[in-house]
Amino acid sequence: MQTLFYVGIIFVSGSLVAWLSTKIGLPKVVGYLLLGLIIGPEILGIIPVHFIKDTQIIVDLALSLIAVMVGSNLKYSTLKGMGKQIVSITFFEATFAFLFVSIGLYILSGFFGFSSEQSFVISILFGGLASATAPAVSIAVVRELKAKGKLTSTLLAVVASDDALALIFFTFSIILGGIFLGNSDVSFAVFFDMLKIIILSAIVGTVGAFISDMIDKLFGHHKGMETISTIGMVFIVFGLSNYWHLEPLLATLLMGAVLTNISSDFYLVEEEIDNHLEEIIFMLFFILSAMHLDLSALTTMPLLICAYIIFRFSGKVSGAWLGSKITKADKNIQTYLGLGLFPQAGVAIGLALSLQHNTDFESIAPLILNVIIATTVIHELIGPILIKYILKKSGDCGMEKSL
Numbered sequence: 001m002q003t004l005f006y007v008g009i010i011f012v013s014g015s016l017v018a019w020l021s022t023k024i025g026l027p028k029v030v031g032y033l034l035l036g037l038i039i040g041p042e043i044l045g046i047i048p049v050h051f052i053k054d055t056q057i058i059v060d061l062a063l064s065l066i067a068v069m070v071g072s073n074l075k076y077s078t079l080k081g082m083g084k085q086i087v088s089i090t091f092f093e094a095t096f097a098f099l100f101v102s103i104g105l106y107i108l109s110g111f112f113g114f115s116s117e118q119s120f121v122i123s124i125l126f127g128g129l130a131s132a133t134a135p136a137v138s139i140a141v142v143r144e145l146k147a148k149g150k151l152t153s154t155l156l157a158v159v160a161s162d163d164a165l166a167l168i169f170f171t172f173s174i175i176l177g178g179i180f181l182g183n184s185d186v187s188f189a190v191f192f193d194m195l196k197i198i199i200l201s202a203i204v205g206t207v208g209a210f211i212s213d214m215i216d217k218l219f220g221h222h223k224g225m226e227t228i229s230t231i232g233m234v235f236i237v238f239g240l241s242n243y244w245h246l247e248p249l250l251a252t253l254l255m256g257a258v259l260t261n262i263s264s265d266f267y268l269v270e271e272e273i274d275n276h277l278e279e280i281i282f283m284l285f286f287i288l289s290a291m292h293l294d295l296s297a298l299t300t301m302p303l304l305i306c307a308y309i310i311f312r313f314s315g316k317v318s319g320a321w322l323g324s325k326i327t328k329a330d331k332n333i334q335t336y337l338g339l340g341l342f343p344q345a346g347v348a349i350g351l352a353l354s355l356q357h358n359t360d361f362e363s364i365a366p367l368i369l370n371v372i373i374a375t376t377v378i379h380e381l382i383g384p385i386l387i388k389y390i391l392k393k394s395g396d397c398g399m400e401k402s403l
Contacts, residue, residue, distance in 0.1 A: 006051045013039060014283040027380045029134075029286055029345050033373065036290025043295075052291045056357060060248075062285040063350045064238040065231070065273065067249045070163040070347060071256025072270055086157045089323035089333075093158065093341055094131040094165040096319030097312050102127030104311040105304075112304045121177040122364055128173030129352060129372060130312040131166035133159045134345035134383065141387040149396030150330045155340045155387075158320075163347045164253055170351050171198060171247045178360040201246040205254030208237035212255070213263045226265055227272040249354065282346065289349045292356070293373045294366060301367070305374050316341040336390035343383030345376050 013035055021031035039046040102124050105112070109119035138159050142152055175197060212233040219225040237255050241248035259266045317338030324334045352372040355365040391397045 003051065003054070006047055009039070009046060010284065010287050011280075014287055018279075018283070027384060029282070030377055030380045032283055032286035033290040033377055033380075036287035037293055037295075039287075040291035040293075042291075042293060047291060052288065055288055058284055058288060059350075059353055060238065060242075061235070062281050063249060063354060064234050064252045065277070065281055066285070066346055066350055067167065067238075067252040068234050068256035068259075069270075069273065069278075070160075070167070071253040071258075072260040072266070074161065074164055074257040075260050085324065085327040085329050085333075086154065086161060088327045089154070089320055089329070089337065090158050090161045090165060092323035092326075093316050093319035093338065094162045094169065096322075097130040097315035098127045098169050100127075100311045100315030100318075101130040101308060105307060108307060112301070112307075117181075118364055121180055121361075122368070124173045125170075125177055125355070125361075125364075125368055126308060126371070128166070128170035129348045129368070130308070130315065131169045132163050132344055132347040132351070133166075133316075133341050134343040134347070134380070138340060138343065138387055141384050141391070145388065145391055145397035147391045147397040149394060151332050151336060151340075151394040152391065152396045154324075154329070154333050155337060155390075158337070159341065162341075164257070166347060167250055167253050167351070168198075171201070171250045174247075174355070174358070174361075178358075181360050197246055198250065200244070201241055201248075201251040202254050204241055204244075204246060205237055205251035206258050208233050208251070209255045209258035209262065212259060213266075216263065216265055216269075221265060221268070223268045223272055227269045230259070230266075230269045249351065285346065285350070289353060289369075289373060292353070292366075292369055294370050301371060305371055305378075308371060309375055309378060312344075313342060332394040336394055339386045340390050342379060342386050344379040348372050349376060 014032060017031040017035045018028050020026075021028045038044055040052070041047065041049045105126055106119060106123035109123060114122055138155055141147075142156065212230050215229050215233070216226045219229070234252055234255065238248040238252050241251040260270075320338035320341060321334055324330075324337060349369075349372055352365075352369040355361045355368060358365065361368075
């Protein structure tokens with residue numbers, strides 16, 4: 001009964017916060033994070049610690065569906081229509097964010113008090129997280145302003161694509177980090193094992209997608225049954241990947257990417273998730289994520305939080321500019337697109353949460369999660385302002401180009 005009682009509190013208070021956030025113009029994700037912090041053990045203690053420790057199944061459920069939704073944005077017909085421009089911008093902005101944060105934090109690791117053994121691992125894990133952008137914020141602002149144009153289309157395509165690249169970078173980071181923590185002799189065989197994990201994860205996700213598509217065809221366009229069957233297969237792929245010590249997030253992302261390209265009915269499943277499940281998933285996910293936050297730890301790492309934000313944003317802006325410059329994109333895209341890549345939320349928090357139960361990173365996982373949650377609040381508060389700014393300056397929302 002206690003578990004249902006606490007879930008009930010989260011649902012009721014979360015729905016009230018979602019309503020209030022809309023009224024005052026606060027991003028709902030920020031409202032959820034603040035609510036989780038307030039009702040969690042750190043402040044009011046309404047939700048006890050033991051409940052949070054027993055919610056890993058909820059976190060895994062949310063992570064698996066988030067990864068599939070990210071993968072579903074990688075539709076070949078859409079990306080092909082965007083051309084080399086989207087590929088170039090996405091590659092450079094995600095890669096530069098990864099490199100800027102990894103290298104920058106490693107150089108400054110002495111100022112942050114990282115041990116010499118852990119400085120490389122912490123830096124590269126933060127780098128892997130830095131690539132991710134929050135597409136929900138961009139979509140919400142675009143819909144609010146009814147924006148249309150080259151910058152708007154490019155922005156939405158890039159933020160839909162770079163989370164997939166972020167998952168690949170993070171998979172690389174977590175495997176490489178595990179190698180350095182557990183084996184100082186980094187040989188060719190070790191890197192072969194890392195490549196094997198990535199390939200096998202991709203195979204599990206791809207096979208799961210084809211099996212799911214075959215099963216869905218039995219239901220004859222029955223939206224409800226296809227959704228239930230597909231979600232069940234997502235959980236199977238995620239669970240098997242965990243059991244076989246692969247990368248479950250990469251496997252489920254690939255499953256979503258394959259399904260959106262081979263299944264003529266997958267859009268029905270996406271509609272069901274968007275209309276009925278997405279709000280519940282994100283509400284639970286963000287509120288529970290904030291309950292892991294250690295307020296006392298935040299006071300000891302303000303420089304690390306600032307450095308992560310600055311390095312990540314610098315990488316995003318410079319990478320987006322270079323990617324658009326190389327492909328001779330529209331001047332507005334070259335000038336403004338990077339600013340619109342500031343938001344970061346769900347995928348980054350999800351990846352940070354996935355470290356909490358990884359024994360290789362048990363000593364550094366709380367640090368990484370605390371920093372990512374703290375920076376998410378900043379990213380989600382400032383992000384919408386920057387996106388509104390670039391859409392107005394570019395003229396995509398049909399308003400004057402001067403604020």
